[in-house]
Amino acid sequence: MIKIGKYILYDMVRNRFVMAYTFFLLLVTLSMFSLDSDPGKSTISLMNIVLLVVPLVSIVFTTIHFYNSYEFMEMLLAQPVHRKTIYFAEYLSVSIALSVAFLSGVALPLCVFNFNESTLYLILIGVMLTFIFVALAFAASVATRDKARAIGIALLFWFYFAIIYDGLVLYIIYTFSDYPMEKVTLSLVSLNPIDLARIVILLKLDVSAMMGYTGAFYQNFFGSGGGIIYSLLIMIVWILLPLLIAHRKFCLKDI
Amino acid sequence: MITIQELNKNYGKLQVLKSIQLNFLQGRSYAIMGPNGSGKTTLIKSILGLVIPNSGSIQVKGKSIHNDWKYRSHIGYMPQIGHYPDQMCIGQLFDMMKDLRNDFTNVDEDLIREFKLDQIKDKRMHTLSGGTRQKVSAALAFLFRPPILVLDEPTAGLDPMAAEALKEKIVLESTNERTFLITSHVLSDLDDLTSELVYLNEGSILFNDSIDMLKELTGEQKLSRAVASIIRNIPISMQTV
Numbered sequence: 001m002i003k004i005g006k007y008i009l010y011d012m013v014r015n016r017f018v019m020a021y022t023f024f025l026l027l028v029t030l031s032m033f034s035l036d037s038d039p040g041k042s043t044i045s046l047m048n049i050v051l052l053v054v055p056l057v058s059i060v061f062t063t064i065h066f067y068n069s070y071e072f073m074e075m076l077l078a079q080p081v082h083r084k085t086i087y088f089a090e091y092l093s094v095s096i097a098l099s100v101a102f103l104s105g106v107a108l109p110l111c112v113f114n115f116n117e118s119t120l121y122l123i124l125i126g127v128m129l130t131f132i133f134v135a136l137a138f139a140a141s142v143a144t145r146d147k148a149r150a151i152g153i154a155l156l157f158w159f160y161f162a163i164i165y166d167g168l169v170l171y172i173i174y175t176f177s178d179y180p181m182e183k184v185t186l187s188l189v190s191l192n193p194i195d196l197a198r199i200v201i202l203l204k205l206d207v208s209a210m211m212g213y214t215g216a217f218y219q220n221f222f223g224s225g226g227g228i229i230y231s232l233l234i235m236i237v238w239i240l241l242p243l244l245i246a247h248r249k250f251c252l253k254d255i
Numbered sequence: 256m257i258t259i260q261e262l263n264k265n266y267g268k269l270q271v272l273k274s275i276q277l278n279f280l281q282g283r284s285y286a287i288m289g290p291n292g293s294g295k296t297t298l299i300k301s302i303l304g305l306v307i308p309n310s311g312s313i314q315v316k317g318k319s320i321h322n323d324w325k326y327r328s329h330i331g332y333m334p335q336i337g338h339y340p341d342q343m344c345i346g347q348l349f350d351m352m353k354d355l356r357n358d359f360t361n362v363d364e365d366l367i368r369e370f371k372l373d374q375i376k377d378k379r380m381h382t383l384s385g386g387t388r389q390k391v392s393a394a395l396a397f398l399f400r401p402p403i404l405v406l407d408e409p410t411a412g413l414d415p416m417a418a419e420a421l422k423e424k425i426v427l428e429s430t431n432e433r434t435f436l437i438t439s440h441v442l443s444d445l446d447d448l449t450s451e452l453v454y455l456n457e458g459s460i461l462f463n464d465s466i467d468m469l470k471e472l473t474g475e476q477k478l479s480r481a482v483a484s485i486i487r488n489i490p491i492s493m494q495t496v
Contacts, residue, residue: 007351011340071338078303079355080328254266255305 004076004089005096008069012097021057021098025105028053039114040205043122046106047201050126051194054102055133056158062094062137063154067147074255087250091243095134099127118204121228125197128235132193133158135243142249165192186218193238196231203227256281256403256434257302262311264297271297273458274311281402284425284435286445286466288482289455295438296335298455299405302436303332315403328356331401335408337392339380345391346376349398358399366394369420386412393421397428404428406437410444422448446478454485461485 012018028049032042069090076086107123140153169188173181189195199218218227257279264272271294279285287295300306302313304320304327312319315326339348349367353359367373370390383391389412396404409425410418425448429435439445445452452469454462462469462485466478475481 003351003354007340007343007347011342014342069340071334071336072340074305074334075337075339076355077305078327078330078332078334079352080325081355082324252307254307255300 001085001089001092004081004086005093008089008093009097012065012093013100015097017061018097018101021061022101022105025053025102026109029106029109033109033113040118043110043114043119044205046110047122047198050106050122051129051198052162054126054129055162055194058098058130058133059137059140059154059158060151061098062134063141063150064147065094066090066138066141067150070255077255083251084247087247091134091138095131098130098134102126102130118201121201121204124232125200128232128239129193129197132235132238132242135239135241135246138250139242139246142246142253161192161194165195189218190234193235196235196238200228200231256316258314258317259302260312260314262298262301262308262313264294264301264306264308271458272301272308275458275460277453277460277463279403279434279436281434282429282432283451284429284437284449285451285453286449287436287438287453287455288445289461293455294458295455296407299407299436299438302405303327303330328399329401330403330405331396331399333392333396333404333406333409335411336385337388337395339388339391341379341381343380344377345372345380345383348380348391349376349395352395352398356399361400363397363400364394366390366397366421366424369424370394370417386414386417389413390417393424397424402432403434404436406435408439409437410439410441418444442477442479442482452478452482454482 029046032046032049033039036042036045073086073090077083103123106126110119110123136157137154140157141150143153144150169185172188173185176184189199203219257277259275259277262272262275262277263270275298287298289295297306301308302315302320304324312321314320316329318326320326343351353362364373370393372390372394375387380388380391389409393406393409393413396406404425406425409421413421422444425435425437429448435449437445437449446466450465450467452462452464452466453460466481469481469485470476470478473481473484475484
């Protein structure tokens with residue numbers, strides 16, 4: 001697996017898109033810190049951008065990459081190599097390449113400008129979101145043979161998690177506001193990795209004003225430490241679930 | 256070498272392979288022919304494990320290929336259109352394949368020399384023309400001296416010199432007890448290269464015997480005419496075109 005991963009990674013790192021992504025993240029991070037003199041505020045603005053951009057780029061790039069390397073996978077599959085090996089090598093190398101881009105674009109300048117515990121969490125969350133959305137992109141890609149449809153499904157995932165989901169949750173809470181909704185809200189948050197990521201960072205930054213109803217309850221329910229561990233665990237589930245579902249499908253797929 | 260029993264494959268409602276029974280013997284060269292969409296590529300991909308059949312069994316060297324992957328070290332495959340990682344150089348690609356198979360010494364680099372690929376080994380894959388890619392695919396298929404070679408449209412896209420070199424290589428290797436499965440629409444190529452013919456039509460086998468037998472049955476001297484007479488003998492209802 002390491003052998004194959006090494007070659008895929010080599011191909012990815014030279015890819016212009018990954019370099020452009022790194023450069024873009026670097027630009028955003030630097031401009032955030034030059035715009036605002038308070039590093040805490042810049043970290044929050046940066047977080048909002050990371051929560052939108054990282055999932056979007058991860059899911060779209062991975063889907064396109066999957067289809068572009070379709071024939072390469074076909075070639076590898078004709079060699080004496082296990083399908084499982086190819087699948088996980090692909091997954092790991094895409095995730096690692098995008099994580100390296102994220103680390104050098106965001107983590108490096110963050111460590112220079114404003115290194116503390118909360119930025120460390122921002123970095124961790126960025127890497128985890130990359131792994132989650134690459135896994136979701138694999139699930140979208142193995143579901144269909146058609147590249148356009150797969151990109152459509154991938155974008156839908158992103159729209160749903162990044163934009164529609166919050167509205168949906170608000171609507172549910174508003175509709176059922178006469179009932180005790182705390183536990184329901186809590187479980188609803190677990191269904192969205194981006195929300196989980198946001199809560200982890202906000203709990204860490206201790207800015208309950210920005211967390212709203214759910215966040216406040218969350219903090220109350222778990223205390224900061226427990227909430228963070230719970231969120232991180234659920235995020236790991238969010239990596240494994242789509243990854244393993246897609247793996248099952250990939251092993252039975254006609255190439 | 257390869258035994259196929261009751262192989263069925265359907266894509267949705269479309270049945271692509273209908274209870275195929277085949278036996279490919281060691282040291283023989285088989286031409287797999289049939290009109291477009293008759294199931295040739297699906298058959299080849301089933302043997303390679305790229306397509307998972309709905310039912311039936313395939314055995315390579317006496318072992319079922321179901322849930323196995325090691326058997327593919329016996330097979331060299333040249334796809335119809337080869338795609339490789341864009342940023343990889345030709346030299347790196349060959350090194351990667353050797354690395355994957357853990358085989359660095361017992362390799363057959365005749366075709367690499369013949370096609371002069373060693374002189375352009377620093378060229379990136381995405382800068383190569385379609386024909387050069389075909390040369391790379393062909394060289395890769397022969398690289399590890401596999402006992403079974405599966406060539407899907409080997410001469411399509413190659414210039415006449417390269418096509419001739421590849422054909423010479425195939426003829427040379429078929430004397431070495433290797434089994435060849437070749438699909439092609441260029442009948443004159445198949446006439447020189449293969450001794451057996453499997454003719455598929457709409458997923459069923461119409462003819463499976465030696466080419467000499469076919470010529471005798473039809474009374475024709477050229478493969479193209481003999482094949483034309485098979486097609487003529489298909490009942491109208493079964494014809495695709």
